[in-house]
Amino acid sequence: MARSVNVTVTGAAGQIGYALLFRIASGQLLGQDTKVRLRLLEIPQAVKAAEGTAMELDDCAFPLLEGIDITDDAKTAFDGVNVALLVGARPRTKGMERGDLLEANGGIFKPQGEAINAGAADDVRVLVVGNPANTNALIAQQHAPDVPAERFTAMTRLDENRAYSQLASKLRVPVTEIKRLVIWGNHSATQYPDLSHTVVGDRNALELVDDQDWVENTFIPTVAKRGAAIIEARGASSAASAANAAIDHIHDWVNGTAEGQWASMAVPSDGSYGVPEGLISSFPVTCKDGKYEIVQGLTISEFSRGKIAASVAELAEEREAVRSLGLI
Ligand SMILES: NC(=O)c1ccc[n+]([C@@H]2O[C@H](COP(=O)([O-])OP(=O)(O)OC[C@H]3O[C@@H](n4cnc5c(N)ncnc54)[C@H](O)[C@@H]3O)[C@@H](O)[C@H]2O)c1
Numbered sequence: 001m002a003r004s005v006n007v008t009v010t011g012a013a014g015q016i017g018y019a020l021l022f023r024i025a026s027g028q029l030l031g032q033d034t035k036v037r038l039r040l041l042e043i044p045q046a047v048k049a050a051e052g053t054a055m056e057l058d059d060c061a062f063p064l065l066e067g068i069d070i071t072d073d074a075k076t077a078f079d080g081v082n083v084a085l086l087v088g089a090r091p092r093t094k095g096m097e098r099g100d101l102l103e104a105n106g107g108i109f110k111p112q113g114e115a116i117n118a119g120a121a122d123d124v125r126v127l128v129v130g131n132p133a134n135t136n137a138l139i140a141q142q143h144a145p146d147v148p149a150e151r152f153t154a155m156t157r158l159d160e161n162r163a164y165s166q167l168a169s170k171l172r173v174p175v176t177e178i179k180r181l182v183i184w185g186n187h188s189a190t191q192y193p194d195l196s197h198t199v200v201g202d203r204n205a206l207e208l209v210d211d212q213d214w215v216e217n218t219f220i221p222t223v224a225k226r227g228a229a230i231i232e233a234r235g236a237s238s239a240a241s242a243a244n245a246a247i248d249h250i251h252d253w254v255n256g257t258a259e260g261q262w263a264s265m266a267v268p269s270d271g272s273y274g275v276p277e278g279l280i281s282s283f284p285v286t287c288k289d290g291k292y293e294i295v296q297g298l299t300i301s302e303f304s305r306g307k308i309a310a311s312v313a314e315l316a317e318e319r320e321a322v323r324s325l326g327l328i
């Protein structure tokens with residue numbers, strides 16, 4: 001008999017929610033052997049819109065979808081949750097400083113962390129998508145002391161997917177030829193997309209590219225600023241590609257990474273590669289039996305070390321900012 005999993009999606013009436021829910025319900029998140037019960041969390045003003053999306057989900061008659069609950073109460077939304085996708089967040093609006101944004105999001109991720117702590121299932125896995133994703137994940141995690149810290153993760157898979165695509169186009173190879181492309185650090189413009197360990201077929205990507213100027217001045221900034229480029233072009237931030245990356249992140253975590261392949265996940269640092277313990281920073285990981293492990297023993301060049309350190313310094317600043325606001 002198919003197992004049944006409770007999946008909670010916050011910000012369910014938003015753009016990413018709309019691109020995500022149908023894919024979860026069709027089995028792309030957890031596989032065709034897993035039934036899904038959806039819990040949609042929204043703010044009161046958006047509950048009606050979430051109900052509209054639920055009507056459309058009903059109208060798809062998905063065989064794996066067992067039910068949909070819609071609520072504006074975090075405790076109800078996270079009761080018994082196995083997979084929590086924290087998408088809803090307060091976007092930056094005109095005149096808002098970074099501190100204001102962190103404070104507004106603290107008001108969202110603190111109670112959600114508390115609700116996860118109070119009611120989540122023992123095997124709960126949390127992915128934070130809402131920005132600033134790494135620090136929002138840290139806030140939620142700090143308010144869920146009874147949940148193992150490593151269950152709180154943030155999304156850098158969209159950055160990874162963007163980087164695969166840029167490299168494939170530069171080398172004119174299919175993305176399937178490429179493996180082990182790593183995003184380090186924060187999901188922000190300081191992130192470091194790293195080709196040092198990437199293989200294309202059986203060749204090293206940096207050797208194949210053979211153009212450090214392209215790596216430093218085209219590849220890295222294109223990937224790191226892609227979010228802003230999408231906003232500029234669409235007039236709204238990436239939605240379907242973000243939903244796609246969330247599916248990839250959870251799918252790999254639950255079902256495992258392919259043999260010889262890595263995934264980028266922002267996870268609580270255990271001190272690996274000099275990243276201060278506890279910061280939720282992106283690393284290369286492998287996943288097996290529902291658990292991830294940070295890939296160990298990589299040789300880090302001086303260039304890479306500087307890039308990783310810069311992004312990690314930004315994460316440490318964000319942690320200090322939320323500390324000084326009393327959010328953690
Ligand atoms: N990590 C990534 O790679 C990545 C990529 C793209 C977007 N994002 C971020 O994802 C977030 C969502 O993007 P979107 O395009 O769907 O935004 P959106 O504005 O379309 O939707 C956000 C939804 O969240 C809801 N919401 C706000 N506060 C909430 C709360 N306390 N509880 C539940 N729901 C709440 C809103 O009502 C809204 O429906 C943004 O923060 C965006 O910056 C992250």
Ligand SMILES: O=C(O)C[C@H](O)C(=O)O
Nearest residue numbers: 131226227228230237238
């Ligand atoms: O960059 C943004 O603000 C949106 C999002 O995080 C993205 O990477 O597309």
